Amino acid sequence: MTMISARIERLPFAGFHRKLLLAGGLGYTFDAMDAAVLAFVLPALRTAWSLSAVQLGMLASAGFVGAVLGALAAGTLGDLIGRRKVMMSALVLYCVASAGSAVVNDWTSFLSWRVVAGIGAGAESVIIAPYLSEFVARRYRGIFTGALAGFFSFGFVLAAVLGYFLVPASPEGWRHVILVTAAPVVMLLWWRRSLPESPRWLESQGRVAEAETTLDAMETDALRRGTVLPTLDPQEVDSPPPSRERGSAARNYRTLLSSKLRRITIMTWLMWMTQSFSYYAFFTWIPTLLVQNGMTITKSFGFSIVLAIAQIPGYFSAAWLNERIGRQAVIVSYMLLGGCAAIGMAYAHGDSQILVAGVLLSFFMNGAYAGLYAYTPELFPTHVRVTGAGLASTMSRLGGVAAPVLVGMVSASFSFGGVFVMTTAVLVCGAAAVLILGVPTKGRSLEAITADELAH
Secondary structure, eight states: OOHHHHHHHHOOSOHHHHHHHHHHHHHHHHHHHHHHHHHHHHHHHHHHHTOOHHHHHHHHHHHHHHHHHHHHHHHHHHHHTOHHHHHHHHHHHHHHHHHHHHSOOSHHHHHHHHHHHHHHHHHHHHHHHHHHHTTSOHHHHHHHHHHHHHHHHHHHHHHHHHHHHTGGGSTTHHHHHHHHHTGGGGHHHHHHHHOOOOHHHHHHTTOHHHHHHHHHHHHHHHHHTTOOOOOOOHHHHTSOOOOOOOOOHHHHHHHHTSTTTHHHHHHHHHHHHHHHHHHHHHHHHHHHHHHHTTOOGGGSHHHHHHHHHHHHHHHHHHHHHHTTTOHHHHHHHHHHHHHHHHHHHHTOOSHHHHHHHHHHHHHHHHHHHHHHHHHHHHTSOGGGHHHHHHHHHHHHHHHHHHHHHHHHHHHHHHHHHHHHHHHHHHHHHHHHHHHHHOOOOTTOOHHHHHHHHHHO
16 A cells, blocks of 8 residues: 555645746756757857867767766666755756866867766756656646656757857857856755655655655645645555565666566657657758758748747647647657658748748647656656666667768758658657557556556
């Protein structure tokens, strides 16, 4: 029996949850800003340090390399030593490395700091959604986690504004922008005070008294606001308790690939890899391909900022739909509609058509991520939840690394249209994997989802 789950599931969405949403959301905002601002910084570094194309490529890839390492490390450690400790350590690492990269005077030192910053950002990106989703009742969890991911969009908009106005303002403008991305280190003091460890994870470790202390504080906050808490749901009380297996990293990986979880694990890999492959294929190559076809609008700041702003309703509409039609339906529909928008862009004529297609592409491709971030943590048992999310994130990074290379090869052999056919086909495969291999999670507690999966 588990009283922990029952107590979480009866709590309304209150001030405590809004504080969690803001804390985790700001983490995502700065992660996105850090990644996006590099596109504005690299041209300045090329001039300042006389960099070759190969050196620029290495700098652009440094964050990806670090993020893969960070995702794997956070996924593994988050289940072994706790979500809170990993999240705060990742923030410190990211901020220190970002500040370090802002004060160096040669490209090799900048490269090293960017790898370390990528480790911190990748670790933080993996841990936030699984960690904070464990505090939220099933009736709010989809919109909460989707909205959490929506904060990425604010980071991209801020990066576009800062990169466009601050980098060219002075020869040292690129340093100022990177220092801004290191600013969230001040959030650490707030996080230390306001973010408790996940009660579900504590229960899985046998630390039930600590979990109850956290829930006492959450219930007190709700009661102070005049909320009348309903009686505990007998089904939740009787739900199977989380596994208290004190495993190693190797055992957790074996659990994810066991006969009971293998299908879900592979589905999340396919879902994340295909989505990220297509996303980076579209947004890395579309400006270049369109310019080659005579379109100049993609070189303008206006086009970039409109695409960045289109992410915001994309993310938050999908977050809202997570609780209306379910995560699977959101992911599949937004993936497929994103593919349709890409095909529309491939056959667009004139700047106005390019702009409309680009807005739709940004809306749907980013919106799909709100479904992915909500869906993935729900699919794994508590004792391997972050490990599973970390492996899925690693697969997404590999998709992002492979996309620019393969798009370059396809565009050389099959021209402009071939790129959009390939990437749309990849999206269709990802959507099919979610439909065929996925399971419904809408309106179900995390414990109920796990019990159903492990029963098969």
